[in-house]
Amino acid sequence: MKRLWTAALILMTAAGAAAGGTVKTKTPSQAVAAALSFTPPKGWTVVEYANAEGADPVVRFESLADAVQIRLFGAPGSDYPTPEDFLAGPAASERGASPAAAGTALVAGRKLALHRRRFPIEAADPHRPSPGKSIMGTETFCVLPLEGGRFAVLAYRRASPIPDLQRKGEKAWEAFLKTVRPKSK
Amino acid sequence: MPRGLKPVFFALFLAAAVSAGAGPDDLFDARVPGALQPGQREVILALEGGRYTLEDGRFLDSRPADPAEPRLTKARVAELLAGPSSGPRPDASPASAAGDAAHRRAMSRVPKGTPAQMNFDGGAGRGGDIRGPPGTAASVAADAAANPTALQVQFVSRLVFKGTRQEREALGEAVGLIMKSKTGRELAAQFVAERAAAEVAMGDLNHNSGETDTTLDPPKVTLSREYLAQDPDHTRVALAGTLAHELFGHAFEQQRSKKAGFPEVAHDHYRGDELGSRLIDWLVQTELAGKVVDGDPEDFLDDPEGYFRELLTRDPYYILTFSPKEMKNPVTTLRGRGKLIDADAARTAAELKSNEDWRPIVAHFIKVHGIARDRMAPAEKELDDYLKWAQGHQSKLAACRKALEAQIKEWSSPEGAKEKKALIAAAGSPYLGALEARLTARARALRRLRSGRTPAAVIELPPLVIGPEPKTGPKIDLEEVGRMYAEDMAKNPGHWK
Numbered sequence: 160m161k162r163l164w165t166a167a168l169i170l171m172t173a174a175g176a177a178a179g180g181t182v183k184t185k186t187p188s189q190a191v192a193a194a195l196s197f198t199p200p201k202g203w204t205v206v207e208y209a210n211a212e213g214a215d216p217v218v219r220f221e222s223l224a225d226a227v228q229i230r231l232f233g234a235p236g237s238d239y240p241t242p243e244d245f246l247a248g249p250a251a252s253e254r255g256a257s258p259a260a261a262g263t264a265l266v267a268g269r270k271l272a273l274h275r276r277r278f279p280i281e282a283a284d285p286h287r288p289s290p291g292k293s294i295m296g297t298e299t300f301c302v303l304p305l306e307g308g309r310f311a312v313l314a315y316r317r318a319s320p321i322p323d324l325q326r327k328g329e330k331a332w333e334a335f336l337k338t339v340r341p342k343s344k
Numbered sequence: 345m346p347r348g349l350k351p352v353f354f355a356l357f358l359a360a361a362v363s364a365g366a367g368p369d370d371l372f373d374a375r376v377p378g379a380l381q382p383g384q385r386e387v388i389l390a391l392e393g394g395r396y397t398l399e400d401g402r403f404l405d406s407r408p409a410d411p412a413e414p415r416l417t418k419a420r421v422a423e424l425l426a427g428p429s430s431g432p433r434p435d436a437s438p439a440s441a442a443g444d445a446a447h448r449r450a451m452s453r454v455p456k457g458t459p460a461q462m463n464f465d466g467g468a469g470r471g472g473d474i475r476g477p478p479g480t481a482a483s484v485a486a487d488a489a490a491n492p493t494a495l496q497v498q499f500v501s502r503l504v505f506k507g508t509r510q511e512r513e514a515l516g517e518a519v520g521l522i523m524k525s526k527t528g529r530e531l532a533a534q535f536v537a538e539r540a541a542a543e544v545a546m547g548d549l550n551h552n553s554g555e556t557d558t559t560l561d562p563p564k565v566t567l568s569r570e571y572l573a574q575d576p577d578h579t580r581v582a583l584a585g586t587l588a589h590e591l592f593g594h595a596f597e598q599q600r601s602k603k604a605g606f607p608e609v610a611h612d613h614y615r616g617d618e619l620g621s622r623l624i625d626w627l628v629q630t631e632l633a634g635k636v637v638d639g640d641p642e643d644f645l646d647d648p649e650g651y652f653r654e655l656l657t658r659d660p661y662y663i664l665t666f667s668p669k670e671m672k673n674p675v676t677t678l679r680g681r682g683k684l685i686d687a688d689a690a691r692t693a694a695e696l697k698s699n700e701d702w703r704p705i706v707a708h709f710i711k712v713h714g715i716a717r718d719r720m721a722p723a724e725k726e727l728d729d730y731l732k733w734a735q736g737h738q739s740k741l742a743a744c745r746k747a748l749e750a751q752i753k754e755w756s757s758p759e760g761a762k763e764k765k766a767l768i769a770a771a772g773s774p775y776l777g778a779l780e781a782r783l784t785a786r787a788r789a790l791r792r793l794r795s796g797r798t799p800a801a802v803i804e805l806p807p808l809v810i811g812p813e814p815k816t817g818p819k820i821d822l823e824e825v826g827r828m829y830a831e832d833m834a835k836n837p838g839h840w841k
Binding site: 204206208209210212217221223224230238244247248249250252254255278279281282283284285286287288289294318319320321322323324 | 551552553582586618619621622638639640641642643644645646647648649650651652653654655658659687690691694695698699701702726727729730733737784791794795822823825826829
């Protein structure tokens with residue numbers, strides 16, 4: 160599966176090159192694939208975009224309320240230059256509060272701290288006053304250091320307050336973490 | 345003082361004086377209804393290091409020309425309020441100043457300008473070659489830094505306050521608070537420099553905090569009267585933020601876009617219109633109170649593009665909004681959003697089913713394990729809350745789909761072709777580039793402020809007093825039920841066959 164995913168990305172890159180002559184910027188998927196190898200959950204839908212004017216790519220694999228997400232930070236122009244900045248910022252907080260400790264995970268031979276926070280499952284309408292209480296989902300994440308000062312934030316998100324009786328999402332997350340490997344340049 | 349302004353103030357003053365049957369040399373009485381616009385009292389009291397004081401409705405001069413008469417006349421008050429410098433008031437007619445609705449629409453329209461005549465803040469420099477000529481907004485901003493009181497006078501002179509005395513006072517205080525924030529002062533300086541104007545009032549808004557009618561000239565900003573019914577200590581920062589949101593984010597921006605010839609349809613479909621206004625609101629709140637008292641900027645700052653994506657299925661309005669890139673291909677973009685609605689609908693339906701699967705599990709622990717029902721109340725409430733939210737969300741998704749299909753149909757028809765063409769043309773406009781740059785700059789500023797570099801609060805908010813939690817034993821939420829279920833499955837598999 161890992162080979163398939165890598166092959167697909169190479170094909171996407173080649174198609175882009177053929178269509179436009181040259182590939183000027185990497186897509187979020189390409190940027191993530193250049194930094195990490197991994198096997199995504201089978202059959203899940205890929206969503207990709209970038210923040211910080213392209214500096215912070217996001218690739219997410221979704222299946223109903225479950226998602227496995229990879230975010231890269233630390234590149235020039237990143238919203239979070241260092242893991243410390245990230246952990247102190249809004250992307251790691253629950254409404255401004257620090258995330259809870261949630262054990263550890265073994266990723267690419269490294270024991271990483273897991274953090275847990277809740278997040279609103281629906282974006283708050285910027286035109287409306289604060290809703291007060293929102294319906295919250297949960298996110299479990301860890302920070303994986305990469306070469307050159309960059310780092311990846313790997314996360315399992317469940318956009319629902321209702322626990323999954325089958326634990327499908329959590330199983331997919333655990334399987335995904337086992338396949339993650341940072342790439343060397 | 346510029347030549348243009350003094351006559352205006354004197355005209356206003358004389359009109360008021362004539363209507364009151366009095367002369368300009370009469371003593372000014374602040375107790376007379378309508379004698380002062382909101383914020384003007386504070387402006388006079390702040391002049392020249394507190395030279396003027398107010399006693400029993402009379403302004404007293406601590407350094408009067410005639411020591412025997414420290415009280416200010418109406419003419420002197422009008423002169424002080426005219427300030428050291430300003431542009432012309434948008435409407436110099438006394439009738440309009442007196443609140444004549446018939447004159448509201450007749451207010452002088454801001455002359456149409458070219459983009460080169462405009463001035464932008466934030467990261468506008470990256471938005472193209474549309475920065476205004478040097479010495480306009482920049483010099484006003486510099487003047488404002490040197491003399492914030494003068495700026496406040498000029499800013500207030502471009503606003504027309506309507507409503508009861510209590511409402512006008514609340515709005516005046518909100519303007520005064522806005523001027524205590526850096527963002528507020530900068531935007532007020534630009535508002536003055538670009539000769540924007542607005543009418544400001546309070547009204548019944550059906551649980552909305554504020555709205556702006558940009559079809560009026562000048563735009564009319566209305567804030568919710570509900571603010572007046574709440575504890576002012578806790579609402580004044582939120583009120584100032586909301587006023588800044590409506591006044592600068594919508595009323596001012598609408599006048600800028602009009603000057604730039606930016607089509608209304610593009611403004612209506614630009615995804616940053618609401619969020620950009622909200623960022624101003626959050627910046628003002630943070631600069632005033634050291635925190636955001638209304639709203640959760642973390643939702644956006646956490647993952648800006650992800651937030652915009654989630655916002656699409658939040659409301660039929662948002663499903664029809666675009667980034668500048670998407671605006672280049674509006675119909676194709678909208679067609680792609682059908683899948684987004686499908687995925688959201690499938691997710692919601694699956695979770696609703698899961699929601700119902702948990703009810704017998706909760707009931708099992710009450711019935712079989714003898715756990716008191718009240719201890720399970722949090723778990724049951726979570727299920728009820730989700731059910732209610734999900735049903736409402738399904739209705740919204742249906743409305744989003746309807747709006748999406750109607751818009752695709754319209755823009756695919758010959759009748760809608762002109763509007764679609766205008767939208768596509770606007771996607772590459774320098775104005776939109778500047779608008780995006782401003783949004784990005786404000787998001788960065790807010791991120792900086794909220795990353796441990798928040799300045800000292802201008803306002804100290806009193807702590808909220810919340811009653812103690814009732815001590816009725818450990819409560820069980822849905823997550824805990826999940827753990828109990830897993831444990832019971834292992835220990836008592838017979839329970840779950």
